[in-house]
Amino acid sequence: MPGVWEEHIRGRLEAQAKADLTRRLLSVTQVRGPEIEVEGRTVLLFSSNDYLGYSQHPALKQAAREAAEVWGTGAGASRLISGNLALYQDLETEAARFKHAEAALVFATGFMANLGLIASLVGPGDLVLSDALNHASLIDACRLSRAEIRIMPHADPEAYAVELKKVEPGRRVLLLTDAVFSMDGDLAPLAELAESARKYEALLAVDDAHGTGVLGPTGRGSLEHLGVDPAGIVQVGTFSKALGSLGGFVAGPALVIELLRNRARTLFYSTALPPSVLAVNRRALALIDEEPQVRARLQKNVRLLRAGLSEAGLDLLPGPAAIVPVMIGEPGPAAALARELLQDGLFCPAIRPPTVPPGQSRLRLSVMAVHTTEQIRRAVDLIPAAALRLGILK
Numbered sequence: 001m002p003g004v005w006e007e008h009i010r011g012r013l014e015a016q017a018k019a020d021l022t023r024r025l026l027s028v029t030q031v032r033g034p035e036i037e038v039e040g041r042t043v044l045l046f047s048s049n050d051y052l053g054y055s056q057h058p059a060l061k062q063a064a065r066e067a068a069e070v071w072g073t074g075a076g077a078s079r080l081i082s083g084n085l086a087l088y089q090d091l092e093t094e095a096a097r098f099k100h101a102e103a104a105l106v107f108a109t110g111f112m113a114n115l116g117l118i119a120s121l122v123g124p125g126d127l128v129l130s131d132a133l134n135h136a137s138l139i140d141a142c143r144l145s146r147a148e149i150r151i152m153p154h155a156d157p158e159a160y161a162v163e164l165k166k167v168e169p170g171r172r173v174l175l176l177t178d179a180v181f182s183m184d185g186d187l188a189p190l191a192e193l194a195e196s197a198r199k200y201e202a203l204l205a206v207d208d209a210h211g212t213g214v215l216g217p218t219g220r221g222s223l224e225h226l227g228v229d230p231a232g233i234v235q236v237g238t239f240s241k242a243l244g245s246l247g248g249f250v251a252g253p254a255l256v257i258e259l260l261r262n263r264a265r266t267l268f269y270s271t272a273l274p275p276s277v278l279a280v281n282r283r284a285l286a287l288i289d290e291e292p293q294v295r296a297r298l299q300k301n302v303r304l305l306r307a308g309l310s311e312a313g314l315d316l317l318p319g320p321a322a323i324v325p326v327m328i329g330e331p332g333p334a335a336a337l338a339r340e341l342l343q344d345g346l347f348c349p350a351i352r353p354p355t356v357p358p359g360q361s362r363l364r365l366s367v368m369a370v371h372t373t374e375q376i377r378r379a380v381d382l383i384p385a386a387a388l389r390l391g392i393l394k
């Protein structure tokens, strides 16, 4: 490697190490529901977005096997060429119905759905009001679009109203927000944002990666949870979290979906999803309707974990989703706590800058419907005990 490059790369890695921010990829060697084997050791999983445990659902495994038998293992080309298997049409009809939207379009991942959506929808001259804690995929999508971006104070509907009042008439404005914030687990003020969007003729786009399949009486997500009418709102969902699979989708007004079909580069220049994934995704949407008890079980587990950890004196961020952030502060102690817990058999990695702002390093616990009560109790015992040993809790 050329010397200037070697020196540059070593320097970057050393800076990362000095700031306690070195990242290491752990190898998962076996999966058995909420217990997994990490590098040969069995640990209890509290870090998966597979909230309903659907990645291990027998009906979904069956759907994957059957689709692979009938259609093969890959789509062979992008959807624009010959990869647009009929499974897509079924899935998109179901995804639109699921989100009570006019139409839907499926992308390879949630990340790619966001890139395709934002870069197709807005461009130079347009204005995007984007929440300060939006997911990295939305931030990158905004940069890619070359629109004017204004970073809004987190979950502050007043701030949006103030900005909207200042916009010259006729200018196109997009309000862009995570629905459930992925690192804080709180909800965007969607009712207020929808109202402002109506009043000022702006478009509202919400990324409900963590609400889809989890929140709302029928699992539709954050809008349903808050009782907001989805008409006219652009919603992004993923199949990669509660639905236990892979893929992202945009659901919303038919006109927006038609634009994406014509403009989204992440749709054209990337291979279509494999048939097994498409079939699993469709079946997973149906399971959300068929298994309300799994969602109820998840909510029960969330309540149990939150109550136990709060009682032990830990500092939690509130929220209705299955994400439970335990605030620590500095990255060093957060990483030490995660390491200690891994030794104890509990897998819940520390989240550190730049994923969260400086001073807000945390453990990010994800609850699953398939956790037993005993497993939740184990987390409630182990986490405060380790925090005490490390002097994080006094």
Ligand SMILES: *Cc1c(COP(=O)(O)O)cnc(C)c1O
Binding pocket: 109, 110, 111, 112, 114, 135, 137, 178, 180, 182, 207, 209, 210, 238, 239, 240, 246, 247, 248
């Ligand atoms: C996980 C996530 C994504 C990306 O979805 P993938 O399907 O994993 O690519 C997008 N937005 C938010 C808010 C997320 O949490």
